[in-house]
Amino acid sequence: MTKYGVAIVGGGIAGLTAAIYAAKAGKRTIVLEKQEQLGGRAITNKKQGVYFNLGAHALYKGEAYETFRELGLRLNGSTPSIDAYGMWKEQILPLPTNASSFIQTPLLSWGGKLELAKWFIKLRKMDTSVWNKISIRDWIETQLNDPMLRNVFYALLRTSTYVLAPELHAAGPALKQLQRALKGVLYLDKGWGTLVEELRELAVQQGVELVTGCKVAAVEHQDQKVHSILCEGGTRIEASNVILTTPPSISHKLVPHADQTALDSWTKQAIPVTVACLDIGLRKLPIHEHQFIYGLDQPIFFTHQSRDGKPRPAILSDDGTQVISLFKYQGQQTDAAKDEGELERVLDVVQPGWRNELVIRQFLPKMTVVHDFPHIKRMEDPGPAVTEIEGLYVAGDWASHGELLVDASVASAKRAVSQLLNTREEIK
Known part of the structure; x- marks a missing residue:
């Protein structure tokens, strides 16, 4: 059996980032992803020549941006205009x-x-x-x-x-x-799938073994120490360190006796966040000036992300189709049909006549944004180490120490690898 220095469960942004830094530190590293493609919620779906993210994605100039620059990623894209409007009682005001x-x-x-x-x-x-x-x-x-x-x-x-x-x-x-938004955000050409691909290429260059279509059944540990990962189907992968980049509830299920570890309290305190998202491809915008619109009396947001002959924002189609996204930020109670109808009615106000220009649409009724966030009911920040089990670490958007969204994914991945390396040095 091949033994790995680091095994990472989950091949999204956090998993790929952790894998790159672990491999750069000389650890034999493997990534196990249950889906057939890497990227998690950062994948991009190409439909009729249009590049749809899973909802509009903006890269703030925080921990993730700085890390990607440090790693030499190209990050092709553009910074959108700051011109924006507010929607108040169905009036659009600058x-x-x-x-x-x-x-x-x-x-x-x-x-x-x-x-x-x-x-x-x-x-x-x-x-x-x-x-x-x-x-x-x-x-x-x-x-x-x-x-x-x-x-x-x-x-x-x-x-x-x-x-x-x-x-x-x-x-x-x-x-x-x-604060970071005031410095401008980055919309990526051809969607965040390009970012995933750049991370994948870098991981391969560093010697990381990437395995897709592999669903992990359990993280096996004995005498308070990680020793292997059991996959569905019976394959066992020996590893002295495991980084879980799965959601807290999944991480809890994968670890036997997790109720006796910090994973239990981290899972109980987690508050997942979802949005309803309507992505639309139009031949042209009926009202070009309406690029960004914030709902002031309702929890919605409208953004136009695709380039239209000007140096902003990003290339999101092969033929000039204009890509716009609308969000409805959700609470605990959701209704897919109601949410989609509300977003369409907002679009009727923001871009009247949009149906006549429609090329393609994508509706995500309940898209998970993060699995937890820095909220005032938190008892503690999760991770990076699950101290009750030597060699077990967590990373992901929910393992935030104050960072948000993809910044939390990247920062937590780097924290996990850093502590892993420091702990092993102490043991030696």
């Missing part, structure tokens, strides 16, 4: 994102505009960690005076975190993400 819209928009009073300007100046240099222990709702209600400005900030923070839980989401990480 948000004050530049000098012209700041003066002209009727959305905010002069007092609200001046308060917004003050906070945007403060945000660029503010240490957001001072707000880590309070919720977004508490921050907005105590720090902002103008009622409409509060609605604007609820929309901005909801969009940057993808979470409809202002009473739970920690304000500090959300404000940090908004």
Whole structure:
């Protein structure tokens, strides 16, 4: 039996990142992915020449972006315009994102505009960690005076975190993400599948063994130490270290006696987040100016992500089809038919006549954004080590130590490999 220094369960962004860093450190590394393709929720589906992500994906200039640059990834794409609108009672009104819209928009009073300007100046240099222990709702209600400005900030923070839980989401990480958004985000040409492919190529170059179509049944351990992975079908893979990049509930099921480990509390405290997403390919936009629209009185967001003869945002079709995405940020109760109808009605307001230009559509009724996030009910940040079992680690969007979305996936993967290497040195 071949023995691996590191076995990674899950071939998404976290798994591939962990594999690359483990292999670069000299560890014999294998990745086991249950699907037939790598990438997880970062895959891109090509339909009729249109590149559909699983919902609109934006790369903020945080931990993931810096890591991908460090690894030499190309990250071909563009930064979109900052021009944006707010939707209030089915009216589309400009948000004050530049000098012209700041003066002209009727959305905010002069007092609200001046308060917004003050906070945007403060945000660029503010240490957001001072707000880590309070919720977004508490921050907005105590720090902002103008009622409409509060609605604007609820929309901005909801969009940057993808979470409809202002009473739970920690304000500090959300404000940090908004800081990054002010620097501009990156939309990737031909979708995030290109990022997955670049990570796959780099992993192969580093000697990582990538196995798809392999469903793990159990992480076997004895005497409080990992020793192998059992796959469905009976294949056993010996490994001295295992990194689980699966959701917390799945990780819990894969580890015998997980109820006696930190995996149990991490799973119980996890609050998964979902959105309904309608992706549309149009021959042309009926109203070109409407590129970004934030719902101010309803939890929706509209974004146009594809290039249309201008140097923004990204190439998402082979023939010039325009790709737009609409989100409805969801709470615990969801209704697929109702959500799809609401998104279509929003599109009727934002891009009237869109049905006449329709090429293709993709509706995702309940897409998981993250399996947990930095919320004020957390007892502790998950990982990277499951200390009760030597050689067992976790990574993924849910293993956040304050990072959000793909930043959490990448940062947690690097934490897991770093602690793995440091622990082994201590043992020696």
